[in-house]
Amino acid sequence: MTSSLLLAVIASGFIYAITPGPGVLAVFGIGASRGRKAGAGFLGGHMLGDVLWCSTALIAIVGAREIGSDAFNILGLFSGLYLFWLGMRAIRARRGNGDEPQGAARHPFWHGVLFGLTNPKAYPVAVATFTALLSSRAELLTWSMLPGLIALSFLGGLAAYAILIGVVGARRVRNGYLRHELAITRICGVMFIGFAINALLHAVPGLIGNKA
Template structure:
């Protein structure tokens, strides 16, 4: 298995967690109000959802590749369009008004577990992100590569969780986020659009018949 494929899986898992989204905002709220320990418990519960949705995404990606490259290219195109839509929505975000009081979460681990497993965007975002970053190594995707890809992805989740847990309790981070929330959301939109361009770039040659066999 190529190092490019492994690094792509690691990076996809890392960015799947780090790019601001509903879970990121929930974690920031809990960490800002209750500290790093509560934030760590939330992320520990949410990890179950990260693993589940990403495992399903990898199975779908590898299955599509095993069936045929055309299906993988179509999958990449639709994932690219989905990422572009998310990015465009973030770029057009508008201020939501003054800061709202933070709610105290009595059981952050359970909140994270439920949040991760019931997030309706977990699977499509994981599918789109992994597709965008693994498309360049599509020829190496086989079912026997799944255990290693899942292991590398799990390591990426852990690294991302540790990074978030480390920073969420810092007062300067909370102040910076509150002051620049709109800019951070729009920057995440640019990242999603970048992934969209990459996914479409790798899918287009196959769909247009320009890829060499």
């Protein structure tokens, strides 16, 4: 495994875990009302869902690559279009779009487990994010690498969660996050569009070249 692939997988796990969404808003809400320990408990449970969805996404990506370049490029095309749609939606987001922070849970860990496993956005976002960042190194992906890829994505997610736990207990941080929520969401939207362009630049020429 090359150093560039290693860093790309870690970055994918990190970006997937730290990007603002229902889970990030939930942990800020729980941390503000019940403290850093409860927030860490929620994230500990939520990580089970992250590992599941990231592993499933990596299996789909490696599988598409092993089937053939066309399958991977088609996956990249749809991932790029999906990320572009998410980015545009984030840029045009308004307050009260349904992603408000969740209330504090009586059992933060189990609430995190349930939240992480049932989040309908988790799998498509994981596939799109990993595909966009790994598309330029698709030729390196094999089944034998899968355990290492999953472990590296876990490390990236763990680093993101460490940052969130570090700041989640401070009410001032949460209030500042919520005050600038729209700006943060729109910045992430621009980032998603950048990933989308990267995925499309690798997928479309491959599809056109194969048809020619």
